[in-house]
Amino acid sequence: MRHTKWPFALGAFVVLSALWVAGAAGQAVATAPASSPTTAAISLADHAYALLSEGTDQALAGRFEAALATLTEAKALAGEEPKIVQAHRLLEEYVSQYARAEAERASEYAATVERVGWAGMTEQYFRDQPDSSLEAKLREKVRQVLSAIGRSGNGDTLDDAAKNTYEELKDRSVQALDESLAALRQGEVLVGQDNRDYARVFRRVVKSLRERLEAYKQVWAQADVGQVDARRRAARELRSLEDGLSDDLADLDGLVTDKPWREALAGALVAQRVAAPADRLTEQPWYHELIQRSEAHGKQFVDEGRWQDALTLYMALNDLDEGNRTYKDMVKSVRRHARVLRLYGNERLDTSGATSQPEDSETTWRELVEGVDAAMAEKAISQLDSYYVTAVDYAQLARGALAAVKVLAETPEAAQTFPGLADASKRRAFLVAVDDQFRAIETRDRPDHLDLTLALNSVLRTSERTVNIPVSVLVVEFTDGFLDELDEFSSMIWPYDMADFEKHTMGHFYGVGVQIAKEPGEPLKVITPLADSPAFKAGIKPGDLILAVDGRATQDMGIDKLIRMITGEKGTKVTLRVKRAGHLDSFDVTLTRQAINIATVRGWQSRPDGQWDYLIDPEAKIAYVRVMQFTDETVESLDSVLDRIAKAGVHSLVLDLRYNPGGLLRSATDVADEFLSRGRLVSTEGRQARRQSVNATPGGKYLDGQLVLLVNQISASAAEIVSGAVQDWDRGLIVGQRTYGKETVQNVIPIRRDRAVLKLTTAYYYLPSGRTLHGGDGKDSGVAPDVEIRMTPKQTKRWLEVRQKTDLLQDVDPTQLRSDLARQYEADLQLATAVLLLKLEQLRERPEPVAAPATAVLETVQH
Numbered sequence: 033m034r035h036t037k038w039p040f041a042l043g044a045f046v047v048l049s050a051l052w053v054a055g056a057a058g059q060a061v062a063t064a065p066a067s068s069p070t071t072a073a074i075s076l077a078d079h080a081y082a083l084l085s086e087g088t089d090q091a092l093a094g095r096f097e098a099a100l101a102t103l104t105e106a107k108a109l110a111g112e113e114p115k116i117v118q119a120h121r122l123l124e125e126y127v128s129q130y131a132r133a134e135a136e137r138a139s140e141y142a143a144t145v146e147r148v149g150w151a152g153m154t155e156q157y158f159r160d161q162p163d164s165s166l167e168a169k170l171r172e173k174v175r176q177v178l179s180a181i182g183r184s185g186n187g188d189t190l191d192d193a194a195k196n197t198y199e200e201l202k203d204r205s206v207q208a209l210d211e212s213l214a215a216l217r218q219g220e221v222l223v224g225q226d227n228r229d230y231a232r233v234f235r236r237v238v239k240s241l242r243e244r245l246e247a248y249k250q251v252w253a254q255a256d257v258g259q260v261d262a263r264r265r266a267a268r269e270l271r272s273l274e275d276g277l278s279d280d281l282a283d284l285d286g287l288v289t290d291k292p293w294r295e296a297l298a299g300a301l302v303a304q305r306v307a308a309p310a311d312r313l314t315e316q317p318w319y320h321e322l323i324q325r326s327e328a329h330g331k332q333f334v335d336e337g338r339w340q341d342a343l344t345l346y347m348a349l350n351d352l353d354e355g356n357r358t359y360k361d362m363v364k365s366v367r368r369h370a371r372v373l374r375l376y377g378n379e380r381l382d383t384s385g386a387t388s389q390p391e392d393s394e395t396t397w398r399e400l401v402e403g404v405d406a407a408m409a410e411k412a413i414s415q416l417d418s419y420y421v422t423a424v425d426y427a428q429l430a431r432g433a434l435a436a437v438k439v440l441a442e443t444p445e446a447a448q449t450f451p452g453l454a455d456a457s458k459r460r461a462f463l464v465a466v467d468d469q470f471r472a473i474e475t476r477d478r479p480d481h482l483d484l485t486l487a488l489n490s491v492l493r494t495s496e497r498t499v500n501i502p503v504s505v506l507v508v509e510f511t512d513g514f515l516d517e518l519d520e521f522s523s524m525i526w527p528y529d530m531a532d533f534e535k536h537t538m539g540h541f542y543g544v545g546v547q548i549a550k551e552p553g554e555p556l557k558v559i560t561p562l563a564d565s566p567a568f569k570a571g572i573k574p575g576d577l578i579l580a581v582d583g584r585a586t587q588d589m590g591i592d593k594l595i596r597m598i599t600g601e602k603g604t605k606v607t608l609r610v611k612r613a614g615h616l617d618s619f620d621v622t623l624t625r626q627a628i629n630i631a632t633v634r635g636w637q638s639r640p641d642g643q644w645d646y647l648i649d650p651e652a653k654i655a656y657v658r659v660m661q662f663t664d665e666t667v668e669s670l671d672s673v674l675d676r677i678a679k680a681g682v683h684s685l686v687l688d689l690r691y692n693p694g695g696l697l698r699s700a701t702d703v704a705d706e707f708l709s710r711g712r713l714v715s716t717e718g719r720q721a722r723r724q725s726v727n728a729t730p731g732g733k734y735l736d737g738q739l740v741l742l743v744n745q746i747s748a749s750a751a752e753i754v755s756g757a758v759q760d761w762d763r764g765l766i767v768g769q770r771t772y773g774k775e776t777v778q779n780v781i782p783i784r785r786d787r788a789v790l791k792l793t794t795a796y797y798y799l800p801s802g803r804t805l806h807g808g809d810g811k812d813s814g815v816a817p818d819v820e821i822r823m824t825p826k827q828t829k830r831w832l833e834v835r836q837k838t839d840l841l842q843d844v845d846p847t848q849l850r851s852d853l854a855r856q857y858e859a860d861l862q863l864a865t866a867v868l869l870l871k872l873e874q875l876r877e878r879p880e881p882v883a884a885p886a887t888a889v890l891e892t893v894q895h
């Protein structure tokens with residue numbers, strides 16, 4: 033993508049020289065009056081194209097305003113030269129789009145900072161409120177507002193409604209919005225004319241929300257839902273109001289939350305993502321006050337045993353300040369307590385994070401530890417010396433393992449699950465034995481893997497004599513405890529987790545083929561059916577609600593449990609009870625589970641047959657390819673796509689690696705090899721793993737065309753290997769935001785065939801330049817983009833929501849699809865930047881001059 037800059041000053045020199053020769057030659061020039069203007073015109077064009085090249089280089093460096101100034105100068109010189117005019121127009125439009133996005137960013141930052149202040153104000157208001165019942169009353173009114181709005185339709189449901197339900201949907205929506213407005217007025221009455229800051233802000237938010245709800249209701253009330261064009265117009269108007277409506281609802285909900293500290297920290301994290309360097313976020317007084325207030329809350333939560341609150345708080349603090357060792361240690365400590373409470377206490381575990389669900393609806397500890405035995409832990413311990421990336425500190429590992437066991441024994445709620453812990457004398461004897469193991473480890477000169485195994489067996493024997501906690505439970509706690517001391521990526525894949533692990537690493541599983549989402553207390557929602565899946569063939573649609581799975585209601589279940597119920601063995605059946613938006617009755621669909629292959633390579637626009645179109649700009653021959661993750665099948669799919677776009681004459685490609693969490697190392701190097709013909713792609717080296725390098729081969733499918741990679745803060749691991757190799761070899765341009773920064777390689781070590789594996793960090797990986805991806809304090813980790821384009825959470829949400837619609841496979845109206853794709857492109861500034869840069873690269877080369885006719889040449893010579 034990078035070109036040597038044209039010596040545009042030389043073009044200017046040619047012009048000046050031509051004029052000087054004309055003056056010096058006097059009458060001699062008069063015999064050939066046409067030669068000097070022609071030379072001057074050619075030189076002006078040279079100068080203009082040199083400026084075009086210079087402006088393109090400035091754009092490739094992210095200096096868009098400077099590039100526009102340069103192209104404005106080029107346009108003034110070139111007049112109506114088509115390529116220069118087009119380049120100027122493209123850049124002018126982009127700079128305008130960029131300015132709008134930056135104004136949005138600045139506005140969102142200011143609003144977020146204000147909301148962080150609201151959280152502290154809310155806490156103070158209710159603490160000082162003489163009427164202790166006001167908080168609960170206000171919260172109930174806000175709940176009524178939200179509930180009523182939830183019963184209203186929206187732009188999407190109006191688009192998707194069945195023909196015979198249009199009027200019913202309209203009437204129901206108007207009625208629900210009336211109810212929400214009534215509850216809103218009642219909430220405002222509760223606050224009254226109080227002049228404190230909180231009350232003024234509350235009334236301001238209510239006023240804004242009321243105006244939006246009235247406008248939303250008016251669209252519904254006036255919609256001629258029986259007419260196709262009128263209905264579509266109403267749906268567009270509703271969608272145009274929904275972003276602002278969503279913001280106001282979030283503000284109102286935040287003003288009555290029972291955990292304002294959480295709202296404040298969430299706001300600070302958003303501010304951190306939105307802030308520009310000039311905002312100097314960490315130097316602001318509000319930021320320091322928030323940190324001090326949050327640390328005080330954290331201490332209080334730990335003292336009171338509010339472990340889930342403490343975990344949420346310290347995880348947020350750790351995200352705000354990644355280099356703070358205190359926060360990192362506190363996360364590790366409180367996570368152990370929160371884990372024990374969720375698994376073995378009053379609350380039940382769902383790996384999505386939902387808690388306090390009915391016992392028979394959630395994953396239980398018995399399911400999680402089923403099939404686990406002590407031999408698994410012993411084998412895992414025996415592998416550490418042979419494979420771990422650095423020297424193993426067994427004393428530290430033993431401390432972590434014993435601390436995890438001790439937390440389990442000291443958690444009062446665990447006694448409800450393990451009756452032996454309710455016997456004070458037995459529990460005391462067990463804890464004394466654990467403490468003895470702590471001391472034994474500390475007195476060892478150089479503890480090794482045998483000492484860690486000895487500690488495990490001592491814990492198991494003592495438990496058998498005292499509290500009699502199941503062996504499988506102690507093995508899981510002990511093993512996860514010592515692995516937690518190694519690094520964040522090493523872990524044991526227990527029998528319960530094996531199916532899910534294989535699904536994500538291999539890219540296929542047995543199920544019905546639906547992407548789903550779940551909100552607490554709500555039915556399961558279909559995001560989209562997968563192409564060629566049983567769900568797709570049965571007509572399951574995006575937005576469908578799955579009310580029940582095999583007769584069991586989904587509303588109070590967690591998504592982890594539901595996924596396991598829907599997936600299963602090949603050829604078995606599952607029945608889903610489905611409720612479709614705009615339809616009055618639910619219906620049952622019985623599906624046969626089949627092998628589901630996760631499509632990791634996607635394009636710009638899905639087609640009704642489940643295939644993809646890859647040309648994002650057919651006229652400019654620019655293709656767009658999105659790689660979702662790196663599995664065994666990724667490179668084969670990418671090969672096919674690159675063949676297709678080559679046949680279409682594509683020489684400019686956007687490779688989108690945003691939100692790609694990584695995957696298999698071999699898959700990453702195979703993908704990078706498609707774009708590089710020689711040189712090292714990546715190398716790995718560990719304590720016990722000698723340095724190994726993977727080099728490019730000359731057989732790649734896209735070795736010469738222009739290339740831009742899109743990355744963001746979620747792009748990790750294998751995605752960073754690809755983007756880092758492309759950047760180090762100057763093969764393409766990296767656009768977006770700094771990547772995650774995962775520098776380690778994990779290998780899967782068999783522990784029990786088909787039952788358990790150890791995922792262990794065995795090496796660091798190094799990019800072709802020799803650099804790693806982890807900064808000392810975490811702030812400079814990852815691949816830094818060549819052109820940084822920040823996008824706020826709100827901007828990102830906007831284009832992701834539109835992309836979700838354009839990815840849908842069924843019942844897509846072509847006109848609506850074109851409109852949605854245009855909206856997606858407009859909302860996605862990072863993608864727009866990539867396309868702009870590729871177009872400028874296409875335009876930078878000057879077209880070949882057209883040769884003069886032979887007769888004209890002859891006449892010139894004769895003259």
